[in-house]
Amino acid sequence: MSEDVNKLVDKLMHELRRGTITIGVLSQLSEPQYGYSLVTMLNEKGVQVEPGTLYPLLRRLEKQGLLSSKWDTNESRPRKYYYLNHLGRMVYDELCVEWRKIVSSLDFIIEEDRGN
Amino acid sequence: MSEDVNKLVDKLMHELRRGTITIGVLSQLSEPQYGYSLVTMLNEKGVQVEPGTLYPLLRRLEKQGLLSSKWDTNESRPRKYYYLNHLGRMVYDELCVEWRKIVSSLDFIIEEDRGN
DNA sequence: TGACAATAGTGTATGTCATACAGTATATTA
DNA sequence: TAATATACTGTATGACATACACTATTGTCA
Numbered sequence: 001m002s003e004d005v006n007k008l009v010d011k012l013m014h015e016l017r018r019g020t021i022t023i024g025v026l027s028q029l030s031e032p033q034y035g036y037s038l039v040t041m042l043n044e045k046g047v048q049v050e051p052g053t054l055y056p057l058l059r060r061l062e063k064q065g066l067l068s069s070k071w072d073t074n075e076s077r078p079r080k081y082y083y084l085n086h087l088g089r090m091v092y093d094e095l096c097v098e099w100r101k102i103v104s105s106l107d108f109i110i111e112e113d114r115g116n
Numbered sequence: 117m118s119e120d121v122n123k124l125v126d127k128l129m130h131e132l133r134r135g136t137i138t139i140g141v142l143s144q145l146s147e148p149q150y151g152y153s154l155v156t157m158l159n160e161k162g163v164q165v166e167p168g169t170l171y172p173l174l175r176r177l178e179k180q181g182l183l184s185s186k187w188d189t190n191e192s193r194p195r196k197y198y199y200l201n202h203l204g205r206m207v208y209d210e211l212c213v214e215w216r217k218i219v220s221s222l223d224f225i226i227e228e229d230r231g232n
Numbered sequence: 233t234g235a236c237a238a239t240a241g242t243g244t245a246t247g248t249c250a251t252a253c254a255g256t257a258t259a260t261t262a
Numbered sequence: 263t264a265a266t267a268t269a270c271t272g273t274a275t276g277a278c279a280t281a282c283a284c285t286a287t288t289g290t291c292a
Contacts, residue, residue, distance in 0.1 A: 020132070076260095077268070079269070243282100259269100
């Protein structure tokens with residue numbers, strides 16, 4: 001497989017992953033977390049997310065009302081902690097339901113294709 | 117839940133679905149299909165895709181070398197059929213592997229969150 | 233038969249957000 | 263002390279879905 005095709009595959013995989021970043025991030029915020037900790041946690045769990053992506057996402061979700069945040073300056077260094085608020089929990093739950101539907105649909109059609 | 121929140125949820129769900137359109141489309145092209153037939157097939161199987169999305173996607177995938185196409189003018193009306201070629205089949209298989217990894221990771225972290 | 237609707241495909245503008253990278257600030261390490 | 267790591271903010275670009283407009287052909291119905 002050539003270099004160009006590898007790039008194409010990478011690109012397609014990135015697009016495949018794209019929509020899952022939000023739900024992945026929301027899933028870790030039942031307890032307050034700060035940005036770099038989230039990057040590490042998620043990477044360890046198989047959800048790759050770049051800091052340049054995560055921070056705007058956190059700010060966006062906070063702006064949309066799903067997350068709340070607080071600065072903690074009592075530790076060795078200042079960190080901004082984000083966590084799901086009430087609305088965020090509700091929306092996250094709905095996204096999880098939707099995710100299961102999507103997975104179910106895709107699993108069905110991919111397995112169907114396997115049979116061919 | 118207010119109107120604005122419903123819109124936000126809709127938007128997030130759209131983003132969640134976004135990356136799955138390509139793999140959904142590729143899954144149906146082991147046999148040649150034409151655009152509007154694909155829209156119907158996929159909708160029936162739970163993968164919503166708009167014609168305005170599908171046609172550019174089909175053209176893009178063809179340009180990238182994954183799909184081949186042929187006009188069939190022998191039927192009642194002219195239709196353009198697309199189908200996976202050899203490279204497309206290979207790439208599709210890789211995407212399926214990646215999809216399973218993503219699903220596995222997300223299932224793990226969502227179930228982990230359930231336990232909280 | 234002609235007008236309109238449905239089918240089928242193409243194209244443009246806009247919206248959304250990830251990525252890439254630059255930059256700032258603070259704490260830690262060499 | 264200077265360099266590096268940690269932590270966060272901001273800008274430009276890339277990718278592609280959505281919304282909608284438009285063209286072309288065939289089917290339906292008055």
